[in-house]
Every structure is written in structure tokens, then in C-alpha cells.
Amino acid sequence: MPLKLTVIGLGYLGATHAAAMAELGFDVLGLDIDQTKTDLLATGRTPMFEPGLEDLLARHVAGIEGSSGRLRFTASWEEVAEFGDVHFVCVNTPQKHGEYACDMSYVDSAVSMLAPHLRRPTLVVGKSTVPVGSAARLASMLRELAPAGDEVQLAWNPEFLREGFAVDDTLHPDRIVVGVDDERAEALLREVYAKPVSEGTPFVVADYPTAELVKTAANAFLATKISFINAMAEVCEAAGGDVATLAEAIGHDDRIGRKFLRAGIGFGGGCLPKDIRAFMARAGELGADQALTFLREVDSVNMRRRTHMVELAREALGGGFLGRRIAVLGATFKPDSDDVRDSPALNVAGQIQLQGGQVTVYDPKGIDNARRLFPTLGYAPTALDAVRGADAVLHLTEWQEFRELDPAALAEVAGQRHILDGRNTLDPAVWRKAGWTYRAMGRPTA
Known part of the structure; x- marks a missing residue:
């Protein structure tokens, strides 16, 4: 009999995973405690913007004309337990309020709600980003609470989704990592991921702690690379260098690579900032805090970039924002997403408004979310x-849309022609030709 899968938690990760598993040919049952969310997904629509996801849902959600019918949704824990052979836990792990540590309450709640209904051999698979040591604790919780006891196994299978590319990252991942303590769990996950593995995706088998560390280590490395080039941008500002040319030059070294070497206002979103902070907090709990002290400077460099953009804008306006009008192009933390969590763009916009500026924001997809978070901005x-x-x-x-803007058309309506490129993706020559004063971070002479 083909495996039946469930997905618990239907946010960004869970909704994508559920749709992708249906695409791989499995019958999937999704659960979320938010009825509004499941009702929306049942119509083939999503509460977030992710390219290709609604098309995938339309192909598989039961009740939609022409769909495979392999994907359904429920609010019943008992139905999920009876249906699934493999249960994927995809709930959120935010940063604790007022602390660096990770809030595990949603994961703990999901496991404690599911476990009492597990009356037959089954596999529970964690996909959330968690502090190292969580899987072993949750495995014990499952054995204690589930009627099936030791017949209920746990595996950890971290996600590596990039917002804007989540569908492809799930269907064609660059690696699959599974933390298991039993060959049966490994065998089940090999069955789940048989198609991408057959296409050449590496399948890495690890113990629980290593699998948990893979995601946090990867995010810590990427954050470090971003903050490194932004630190070089600070040096370029002081020395009169050009960080874009510097990045290109060092990026040709294949030991370094060119990705994540674009200097700008830094990283944000729901993953990198909170993950590196939770990593530091957990290392401290384990007595290994000195190993990750460098991440404090990574975080510090990142936050400094936002303040520096505010300073560059103030300088362009002659020393103050009071009564001045500022246009901000971009609200989301990255393009091809509507996610505004810890968005550097909105942070900069908010700082300028607090200093007296009249700020107007435009974003192709993030306006509604931005308005909920910063209702006083224009x-x-x-x-x-x-x-x-x-x-x-x-x-x-x-956003690609901003790279394709006509500087001459904007020049006709602007009050003054000052453009500050916080992402180093605009062409200085094109904007200057249209009469703009161009300034980018780490490129004082560009």
C-alpha cells in the first residue's frame, strides 16, 4: 500500500510541503488549528505569496475541478492520526519575546496533541528549525504519550526552503538530510523522497543532533557571508573603494563563490535573524557559547547596515528629514515574497518616519502585510x-520591477533627484544619465 502522509502546521513551510508531497504522488492530509487558513487552502488559495504554490494546490486539492484530489485538510487530530503513516510537523519556531532563545511551544503542542491518538506503528518527522537536543526530548515525549509506545518513531528532516523558490526547493532539493535512530525510519523517508533521490539529490543520513545542527549551521554560515561583505562595504566607505568590484573579484575564487556577496542593507526575514540568535542561545546552554561569539558581530554588522542607510539618506537631504518626502521602493525582506518579517526595508522606513520624514512605500506584493505591521507609513x-x-x-x-524602472520617467515626477541604492542592483550610469544623484552602500565613488 502506498504511504499516506500528513502535514501538521500549514504556514509557509507546511502548505508548500503538503502540496509538493501530493505532487510526488502521495495522498496527503493537512491540519492547522487556524480554520481560516485551512478553509482558504481548500479553495486552492494561499495566505502568503509564493510563486507556483497556488498552481500546485489547484492540481491536487480535493474538490477543485480537474485536480488529483490527493490533498485534503482537516481540523481533527484523531483523523490525522488514523490517516497517516508518516506525519510531518511543520509548525513555527519563533524567537522568544525578549530573549534570543527559540520558542518551542508550538512544536511541543503539536506533538502533545498528536501523540495520544497514535495507536499503531507510525513515523513522526520534524521539519521545523529547532535547538539541538530537541529531537531526543520529543522522541521521549512521543513514546510516553502515544498508546503505540515504542512503535512510534521520530525523525528529523530539516527544511532548506528559499522564499520565492520554495516549490522547486521541495520538489528538487539540493540535499535531503534525515536524522534517525532506526533503520525503519530511514527506509520510510527513502520511500517518501524516492523521486528526488532518483533524480540525483543527495540523501544524507545523520543522528538527531547533527540533523538539527545542519539547518542552523547553514543559516549561520550564510548570515556570516552576508555580514562579511557588508563589513567590507564599511571599509570601502572609509577607504573610497567599491564593494561591488571587490565582491566580484573575490567571488571568482571558487573557494569563496559569488552568491551572498552583494553588499546592502543586510538580511531579514523569519529565518536568518532568529536562527542565528537561537543558535547562540543554545550554544550558551550547552556550555559552548565561546564557539559562536562571532555571530554576535555578524548580527551587529547586519543591524548597523539599516542605520547606515538612514544616515546616507539624511546626508543626501542636507542633514535632516523633518518635512521632507521620502519614497521607499520595497517593503518585503527579499523579492518574490510578501514576507515583511524583520524587513530591513521597513525598519529603515520606520526610522526615517520617527525622525520626521514623510515616507511613502511601494512594494509589488508586500503592501498589505506592511500596512498591518506599520500602519502609520504612507x-x-x-x-x-x-x-x-x-x-x-x-x-x-x-525586485526585478525596480531594476526595470525608467529613471527618466521617475525624474519627471520626483521633487528632487536623489536615488540611494540599498541593494546595489541598479545601474549608476543609467540613473545619472537621467539626472539623478546616485549613491550606493560601500560604493562612495560609483
């Missing part, structure tokens, strides 16, 4: 409307 329906009458324009999220 918002515009187009880039042209945002720029109209502005004394300075800040490019803070690298």
Missing part, C-alpha cells in the same frame, strides 16, 4: 506614485 499603488514629489528615493528590496 503606501502607494505604484512606484511612480511613491516617487511623486519625493525629495529622495530609497531602493531597499531588489
